[in-house]
Amino acid sequence: MNWGSAGAGGFRAAMSEQCPKILIVGDWDADGIIASAEMVYANEVAKAFPIKGNKCPTELRPASPRTMSEAFKGGCWDYVIILDIPFTQEVEASLDQLTASGCRPKIYYFDHHKITIEKSTYIEGKYSAVTFIGLSPTSVLVKVFLESIGVKLTPRLKDLVSSAAVLEGGGWLSRNNRSATEGMVKLAASISKAINQSKDPELWRKYVQWASSVLPFEVSVVPSARDYENLVSKGLEVSERSDKEIKEVATGLAMTAKAVGFLKLVDARGKWNKSGASALASALYKITRGTVALLVSKSDDTELLIIRSGHGEAMRIAEELFKQGVIEDLGGHENIASGRVRKGISDKELEDAIRKASLAAFRFSGQ
Structure with missing residues (x-):
């Protein structure tokens, strides 16, 4: 019609x-x-x-x-x-x-x-x-x-x-x-x-x-299918570039890691303001071979703390920090957790809180 x-x-x-x-x-x-x-x-x-x-x-x-x-x-x-x-x-x-x-x-x-x-x-x-x-x-x-x-x-x-x-x-x-x-x-x-x-x-x-x-993957004569194939290819290309950049940045940042309690604190404020902070935290975890807390700043001047671990410590540490009132809007999973650092918290107060939280988390796990 x-x-x-x-x-x-x-x-x-x-x-x-x-x-x-x-x-x-x-x-x-x-x-x-x-x-x-x-x-x-x-x-x-x-x-x-x-x-x-x-x-x-x-x-x-x-x-x-x-x-x-x-x-x-x-x-x-x-x-x-x-x-x-x-x-x-x-x-x-x-x-x-x-x-x-x-x-x-x-x-x-x-x-x-x-x-x-x-x-x-x-x-x-x-x-x-x-x-x-x-x-x-x-x-x-x-x-x-x-x-x-x-x-x-x-x-x-x-x-x-x-x-x-x-x-x-x-x-x-x-x-x-x-x-x-x-x-x-x-x-x-x-x-x-x-x-x-x-x-x-x-x-x-x-x-x-x-x-x-x-539409199956192998359909290539249909325009929309070709568009989908190009979309997938683009994703792979961006991923390869992203992996390379994150690995390079993580290698440099790992040298600045500071031992705080039972984890390593990496301050990336002013050094990383893109998306992919969680991937960066994971890369740092692999390099340092231990629990990592990554501090990054966002475009709206907020600061995020991302914790990456291997045995469930990340969420326990984040929960302790949340209880202390140091971070807000807690999210994530057992081995990667994050929260927004509360306004007005000084660097020393944050480090002291992380130290106490990591001690409590590792004491809980019996490690």
């Missing part, structure tokens, strides 16, 4: 009135991208979630806890699906602002961060939300949920979920399912690094759409 320009516009307007408005907000990293792709597939292909038989497109927006308020700007939705974003004070404030504006969406919250797990009952009570939480990576939690309602994921999505489990290093899938190939794990890691380097929302959306696509 030929609608003509006016007719097509009228048709789209009519459809927009009938369609429920669905917003997917996912983290920037591989786990968030893959989880978002699973939800796009469940809605737009399987037509099974968040409502059955839905034929309406989803709106995709990437976010971190600090930028959640930006993701909620300029709209009101019937359904909001939050994926792989820890429930920090900033996220709570953003949700409060959304509901205060009169928007009352049905909220689904999928996450594996410790703070969200601990706050799940609170989230459900305050926002009438439904939470799906657990220790496995968020994309694994989404996979288990979707399979429970009869959604069969594509082989590509299954492989990507397995890869995310390997990258995240936790949960039953990484222990019991070794189906992820080295190439797919590298691809997932490359996508994550490319996005973290660029922080480009449109590029993030393209990766989500690629991951949710039913």
Whole structure:
């Protein structure tokens, strides 16, 4: 049927009135991208979630806890699906602002961060939300949920979920399912690094759409498939450049590491103001072969402390610092945790707090 320009516009307007408005907000990293792709597939292909038989497109927006308020700007939705974003004070404030504006969406919250797990009952009570939480990576939690309602994921999505489990290093899938190939794990890691380097929302959306696509890898005669292949190649190229830069910077910074308690403190303020601070902390951990606390400054003059360990010390140290009131908006996992340094804390106060926190954490672990 030929609608003509006016007719097509009228048709789209009519459809927009009938369609429920669905917003997917996912983290920037591989786990968030893959989880978002699973939800796009469940809605737009399987037509099974968040409502059955839905034929309406989803709106995709990437976010971190600090930028959640930006993701909620300029709209009101019937359904909001939050994926792989820890429930920090900033996220709570953003949700409060959304509901205060009169928007009352049905909220689904999928996450594996410790703070969200601990706050799940609170989230459900305050926002009438439904939470799906657990220790496995968020994309694994989404996979288990979707399979429970009869959604069969594509082989590509299954492989990507397995890869995310390997990258995240936790949960039953990484222990019991070794189906992820080295190439797919590298691809997932490359996508994550490319996005973290660029922080480009449109590029993030393209990766989500690629991951949710039913087109096989080998299809190259279709223009969209060629676009996807170019997208993957770009991710690999950016990843290689990023790895090289991070390794070079980490090698230099490792020489400045200062022993504070049972860890090494690296002050990178003024030396690293890009994305990828977590990757830098991991590189420092490998070089120093011990628990590392990395201090970086952001463009808005806030300071972040990122702790990287190998046996669960990172989160215990971060929790001790949070209890002392030294850091705010605690997030992360057992072996990589982060928080925003509270305004007004001097360098000496921070070092003293880190020393006490590391002693308490290592005493707890019996090391």
